[in-house]
Amino acid sequence: MTRSPRITVVGSALSGNKGAAAMLEAAIQTLGERLVEPRFTLLSMYPEEDAAQNVYSNLEIVPAAPRQLGVTINTLALAYRVLPFLRETIRRRSRAVKAIVESDVLLDQGGITFTDGREKFLLYNVASILPALNVGTPVFKCAQAIGPFTSRVNRWASRKFLPKVNRIVTRGRITHEYADGLGLRNTVAGADFAFSLELSGTERYEINRHIDLSFFDEDVVGVCPSVVLQRKVDARGGDYIGQIADFIEQVRDEGKRVLLIPHSVRTGTEKTHNNDLPLCREIHARLRLGNDLLFIDRELSSQQLRYLIGQCGLFIASRFHAMVSSLAMAVPTLVIGWSHKYREVLEMFELEEWAFGHDSLSREYLTERFHALERNRIAVKDKLDRNLPAVKERSVMQADLIAELVGSRPAPGA
Incomplete structure (x- = not known):
């Protein structure tokens, strides 16, 4: 045998x-x-x-x-x-x-x-x-x-x-x-x-049991925070939670829907190693409730997360593999990173300009770069579509x- x-x-x-x-x-x-x-x-x-x-x-x-x-x-x-x-x-x-x-x-x-x-x-x-x-x-x-x-x-x-x-x-x-x-x-x-990673084709059915996917009938901005970024920003005297919450509210004030989604979740614990859910809950607690906000307050599979990210029109990523999923789904993406590992992946798509370091993070700068991405979304999408097969x-x-x-x-x- x-x-x-x-x-x-x-x-x-x-x-x-x-x-x-x-x-x-x-x-x-x-x-x-x-x-x-x-x-x-x-x-x-x-x-x-x-x-x-x-x-x-x-x-x-x-x-x-x-x-x-x-x-x-x-x-x-x-x-x-x-x-x-x-x-x-x-x-x-x-x-x-x-x-x-x-x-x-x-x-x-x-x-x-x-x-x-x-x-x-x-x-x-x-x-x-x-x-x-x-x-x-x-x-x-x-x-x-x-x-x-x-x-x-x-x-x-x-x-x-x-x-x-x-x-x-x-x-x-x-x-x-x-x-x-x-x-x-x-x-x-x-x-x-x-x-x-390939999707199974069952993700929409699986997710729809818990989440109303009609939320994505209009243009949605996805936001994926990271506790690693929070530690680095807060260590230099910044306010990561406040900056992200203020940015989300500003995007909502501009008439857009926002998906707040953790890409690293451990169910049943408040420990923050490999777990962004407690951080996302703190951010969500600072936001006003409304039909223009969807918070994923549960652990999903990697395929389900990729499917949801793919429903967004624009995406803000701090977790590395949230960025990978958004790029894999050809979603124009702005990246806040802490290592060369982010920029070198974006280079494969000719999109390295859409990453900046945690040391540059402020609500004003994040908003400025987001609006620039929004203005250039068609050109960015073209580069994603052109380079994705080779990647x-x-x-x-x-x-x-x-x-x-x-x-x-x-x-x-x-």
């Missing part, structure tokens, strides 16, 4: 950040079309939440919270490497190590890794790939942002570990230039995996590379 390909995924999720869900589901979709009955294992930061949302019969959820991944799983993977007589025992007792050992490839779907200014995440970046490196399973870093590498500790870690990865898909020009500058030779230029092709390309890698390997774990 032919063995089914096995793929382990780290750095993504079904719950919480729906951009991570979009990347994971895009991998399941595209690799399911290229491989014969592949089986997936997700090393999950939120195993109970992910298991509750798992609708894929070929996806297994295995607990891998940061401490568990960093200490237990990494220690056992190292023991597996240096103590051959313990290998069978380790495989029996650790579902995570067993999955990695028996996999044809480990997909690292971290959206941004090995980056200056994010040194507090560097241990997690290393811990995500080190078990596979120790047990001999190839690591494929799906399209993501890496660099810059000027920080001493980040530069050391990047030079130590990134060359050991089988393939790194860079998510844009700036990342690719950073990788070239570090001397990496295992890179290929691509586009975010989430651009490959999707660059995204799907990594599924071809993964399938080629899987097909070229002997059965692992022997």
Whole structure:
């Protein structure tokens, strides 16, 4: 009997950040079309939440919270490497190590890794790939942002570990230039995996059970806030909630409808890591009620979110993958970001002028850039329509590379 390909995924999720869900589901979709009955294992930061949302019969959820991944799983993977007589025992007792050992490839779907200014995440970046490196399973870093590498500790870690990865898909020009500058030779230029995500066709029916979609019969402006942006703006003495709320009210005063939509939601908790819903509730509390405002106060799937975003005429994004969804649906988009990862994606559409940094955010500047986007929406839409096919092709390309890698390997774990 032919063995089914096995793929382990780290750095993504079904719950919480729906951009991570979009990347994971895009991998399941595209690799399911290229491989014969592949089986997936997700090393999950939120195993109970992910298991509750798992609708894929070929996806297994295995607990891998940061401490568990960093200490237990990494220690056992190292023991597996240096103590051959313990290998069978380790495989029996650790579902995570067993999955990695028996996999044809480990997909690292971290959206941004090995980056200056994010040194507090560097241990997690290393811990995500080190078990596979120790047990001999190839690591494929799906399209993501890496660099810059000027920080001493980040530069050391990047030079130590990134060359050991089988393939790194860079998510844009700036990342690719950073990788070239570090001397990496295992890179290929691509586009975010989430651009490959296809809608099922059932989204309208699913959403219409909870949300009156006649709201979109008129022109709608979508607004997607981010708690990451809130922290950065407030840290410099700004008032992110007030600025976004004031902007929404001004747009409504101009006669437009507004969709307030979180793209990162964890149900049943007020914790704000990978969870913009508490922030959106605070913004909503400052807004007047009315038929011209729709607030999505619930967790939706990545496909449902993409469908709703696609109903907007214009979109204001702070979450990276909310931007990806709006671009994928060819919606003219204004981006408020905090990293090169936003601008390099917009460059693929010739639209980098429609992004600005959190340090420039004010209600006045946001309003000015929004009105400029509104005036130029036809030209922006034309660029989206013209460039989207090539971006999707660059995204799907990594599924071809993964399938080629899987097909070229002997059965692992022997």
